[in-house]
Amino acid sequence: MPNFALKVTRLGFSLLQAVSPLLAGKTAFRLFCLTPSAKPKGAKARAAHAAGRAFLQSAERIEFRLVGGRRAHAYRINGGAAGRRQRYLVTHGWGSSMEYMTDLIGALAASGAEVIGVDFPGHGRAGGRFLHMGLAVETIAAAEVRFGPFDATVGHSFGGAALMVSAAGLLPEIEALSAGKIVTIGSPSEMKWLFAGFGRMVGLDKAAQAALEGEVHRLTGRRLEDFDAGEAAATMARPMLVIHAEDDKEVSANHARRYAASGRSVRLFWANGFGHRRIVSAEPVLAEIQRFLADDPIKNDAEIIPLFELPGKRASL
Template identity: 25%
Template sequence: MSSFVVKSIGSALNATSLISSKYAAKKAINLFASPRKGRYNDDQKRIIDSAFFEDICYNNMEIATYRWVGKGKTVLLMHGWESNTARWEYILNDLKAQDYNIVALDAPAHGRSDGKQFNAVLYSEFINAVAKKFQPEVLIGHSVGGMASVFCMYHYQLPSVKKMILLGAPAHFTGVFDRYKNMMGYNKRISSGLDAIVLKRFEKPVSYFSAANFTESIKAEGLVIHDKNDKIIPYEDGQLIASRYKNSEFISTTGFGHGLKDESLTPKIIQFIND
C-alpha cells in the first residue's frame, strides 16, 4: 500500500476510536495480521512442482509441506511475512547438491496453508507440528520465520534440532508492533487497544515475545545473519539476538537487504550445517 493509503486508513481508524476504541483496535489488529500476498502465482508454483507435497493437519488446519528427499541431514525451511516456500529457490540447488533431506512449510495464511490471519505464535505451532513429523536437525528461518523458529525452540525444545540459522530475524515483537503503529499513525487509544488484545489473546504482554531473550535458553548452535542495509528489520535486531544467543555466530553483511538472497552467503550456511 502507498503511504497515502496507509495514513488514510490510520486516520479513519483513529476517528473511529473516538466512538469505540475497542472496535478500532480490533480492526487494526485484523489489518496487521492479514497478509495481502503470499499465495502462489504461476511462476512460484513452478518452483515447488518438483517437491513432494503433503498436508499436515494441526487443530483442523492444513499445513502445506514440501520435500526434496535426500540422504543427508534434514533441513527445515521457514519463509517470512507475505512470502512462501518459493522464496528458497535461490538456495535450493545448493542444498540439494549436499544431499540434504529438505523440508519446507508454508506459514498460516500463506502459500497453500490454511488460514486467513497470521501471527508468529501460530506459525511456531505449525513449525512444531512439522518438526514432530520430520525430525529436522537444522532450522533455517527468514525474517518472521526466524522469529517463529525461536519461539518454537523456546517453547517446545525440539530435541532433534542441533543447529538454527536466522536470516534477518526480528529480535522482539515490541519492535515489530511499534513499527506497525508508527507506520499507520495510530493514536494512543488504538495503540493501547492493540496491546490489550495481545494480552487477552495470548495471556502475555507484547514485551514477553522476545526472540532475543528466548535464545538465551536455546542449546542448539546458532548462525545469525543480518544486513546493515535491512530496511524492514533493523540491523540492531540482529546484533541484539547474537548478543543474547550465547551459542551463536554473527555474520554482518552490507548491501544484501532484508532478503539476504546472495550466493556468497550460501557456502557459509552450508559450512555451518556441515561442521
C-alpha cells in the same frame, strides 16, 4: 499501503477509537495480521516465483491442519530414502513463500539432506490471508510432529523469529522445537518495535495501542514483551548462525547485534550489500550456511565475519 488508502485507514481508526479503543485495537490487530496477496507483483517477482514453482514440481507436497481449521503446507525433498540423513526445516518471511526460497532449499538438498520447506497460513499454497506468531509457532510444531526432529532449522525474517520463539518454548501450550542448530537470516529479535510502528502508521492512540497489543496476550497467553527472541537466545545452548545485512532497510541490523550479544554459541555473519530479500539466495550466504551445518572448523563463537562493505558508506540504522 498507498497514501490514499492510509489516509482513509487513519481516519477510520480515529473515529473508531473515539467510540471504543478496545474495538479499534481488535480491528487493528486483524489488519496487522492480514497477509499480502500471494500473487507476485512485478516482472522480477513473477519470474522468481515461476522459477521457484518449477523447481518445487518434483518435491513431495504435504498439507496439514492446525487448531481452528487453518491450513499449512509443506514441501519435502529427499524424503523417504533408506538410512539416517540430516533433516532441515526452512521457513519464509512475511509475504513470501517457498517459491522464493528455492535457492536455499536447493543448496541444502544438494548435501543429501532431507529438506522440509513450510508455507505458513496466509502464504503460498497454504491459502488464506491471516497469520500471527502463534499460528507460525503452531505450524513449526506440527511440522516437527509430522516429519520428526530436525537437525537444523533455517528461517528468513519473520520465519527466523518464529523459529527462535519455537525453540525457546515461549508459547505455554506448544512444545519447544528441539532442533540442534538454528540459522536466522535478516530476522527480528523482538516484535514490540513492529507493533509500535504499525500503531503509529494507522494513528492509534495510547488506549487503542494497548488493546492492539492485548490481542497478542489473548491469543497466545503471553504478553508482547515476552516474545523477545534475542533474550531467549541467551538461555539456549544450541549453536546459532545469525546472518544479516547492515543495509537491510526492513529489519535493523541492531537485531542481529542483539542476537550476537546473547552468548558464545552464536556466530554473526554480515552479508552487506544483499539487503533484506536478495540475501536468501546470495552465494556467499548459502556457502556460509553449508559450512555452519557441516560443522566447519571455523570458530563458532559470537564473532563478526565481514563479507564485504558497501562502497563509501555504511548503512544507517
